[in-house]
Amino acid sequence: MAKIITCDAHDYFEIVCMRRSQIKITTHSNKKYYGTAIDINKMNYQEVLKIQVNTQYEYEYVLLTDIKKLEAIGNKSAQHNFLIQL
Template identity: 35%
Template sequence: MHDYFEIICMRLSHVTVTLDDGKQHSGIAQNIVKLDNNEHLVLLENNKILNIPLNKTETLEANNNPIPKHNFKVIFN
């Protein structure tokens, strides 16, 4: 799981993340940080920084990136 997030951050990929409560967030992956002993994806969404807990992520989709091979979808759990 962690490797997918590292890759999207390295590439500054455009992603859509679906959380286990059904909420979706789309933006540019920036970094992975540790907050309260949990890893979070730092996502730039509409010029706002969001910290999205990796352990609450159900789906990660890299989309609309200029290199087609950099677009993928992963379903966790």
């Protein structure tokens, strides 16, 4: 059976991508990713979060089902900064 995430959690991922928010992601294996949320893509029939890191053309792709914590940090508007535990 495939892992799934809640609709509420998916909405948060869409919001950070729409705003191009600065984010910090922590996976269930405690690996951390920092960068700008770009888009949600499908890879091998699974949804991944595309994160721009370091340079304009360097990206990381993280399975949405592997993410245990999403932090929107360092964004200009204080309302755009938040933390959710999945």
